[in-house]
Amino acid sequence: MTQSSTGRPRRLDDAFLTAGSSSFTEFLTAYRPELLPAGRRLPSGATIEAPHGTTIVSLLFEGGVVMAGDRRATMGNVIANRDMEKVFAADDYSVVGIAGTAGIAIELVRLYQVELEHYEKIEGAIMSLEGKANRLASMIRGNLALAMQGLTVVPTYAGFDLDSATGRIYSYDVTGGCYVESGHHSTGSGSVFARGALKKLWRPGLEEQQAVSVAVEALYDAADDDSATGGPDLGRQIWPTVAVVDHSGARFVGQDVLQGHVERVVAARRDNPGGAR
């Protein structure tokens, strides 16, 4: 509801009552464009320093998909945040992980979560996984102007496809390109090292717990060589965020289970820093 210029409450604006669109982003674009993450203007040519989130890994296992992210956010050479969450449940059957400018990425994820729920409520049906991946792509595309000024957001999207009963991973580039990944994927500053680890550790038909362990180990390798990726912090008890999506939905792996995985990986690396096997 809006207030008219005289302060008298008025009926719902026509934007609310217009039929046709099930998209919350389209509604915002028409009604309150300043609330969109891409709605802000920056002076051209200027760059600002803001916290950046780093490494996300995701991999398929038999019957689902695992996504994990480290907890560090950096601003230049400073650790801006030690326990930031970068993997979020997008809806009941999918998760999204973000690398890039943290503020914009988190706002984008918030909008994306509302977008999916909004569609589900209006249509009375869950959007197809492909449709959800494409919605995210169009939101990244809308962020291109900010990305040109250094405020990039590069997400990874993973979900369980209810039609084919398999997990799927979608990767993105800054221009909104959306690609289906087979097997595994990593994004962010430590992604090069995580990918190397995933190549050696991942194989088709992993069990869920094995996949969680592989994700934790890939992040360990990323943190080993990339200063912007946070390793497991045994002193502060900070573990990576790990989400599992399978036929029963998306859920986050509990702290005690994660601690077990982390301690095993760390113990295995004692006197064997490269993890040779």
Next chain:
Amino acid sequence: MSMPFYVPPEQVMKDRADFARKGIARGRSVVVVGYDRGIAFVAENPSRALHKVSEIYDRIAFAAVGRYNEFESLRVAGIRYADLRGYSYDRTDVTARALANTYAQTLGAVFTQESKPFEIEIVVAEVGADSDSDQIFRLTYDGSVADEQGFVAMGGASEVAEERLGTGWRPGMTLSEVLRLAVDVLGAGGNGERRDLDEAQLEVAVLDRDRPRRSFRRIGGPLLTRLLGEPREPRETTDVPAAALGSESPVAQADSAEDASPGASGPPTPPA
């Protein structure tokens, strides 16, 4: 040019109200009723795709009777309103009271300004932490709002239905008990006749207090059959386990959306 006759405003308002009331009375009824662990919505609605009951937000749901196209546009507007508010403030800042006020302004404006009032009645309900903090708002075609306690019946023969609910309902009933009461009320016609409604003619949903975050769930299929079939005497275990409700996907019944042609979306046909 012919001069329009003067019509006193009292007459205009009365004509409009009569028109809206007639339209609403033609439709089938919806019953909204509180139970020990939430709020239940029961509508007589043979369609599996064109809903009279809908989720608005985490703890808020919507039910309507009357013209489908009119309440559907308000339903969508309510979802947009709630999502916009939740996105720009916080999820806990979306309340049924604010939504009911907004609806009331809109219905009131349409009633006085448009050429035809909305032929609809709406309930906006919010489930609270306990049954005392549940809120049920009933909105009528002219924008008046009533804060109802415990139960509401809308649509054709709603006075009779309210009366029956008033005698049959008491606080703290189980879901199974209120569903059977609601079906009994919906099946009773205004002129003493009785109809037996089966599950296929019912649209049932609940706002379940015990669910975290999104509390709205549709109930259908075997679970509904079981709830309606339970014996009338309450037993220790007549409560629906949360797990049984949880097994119902929020959109489990929306799969048969193929027959959702707009042509079928007029007001429900009057009972003979």
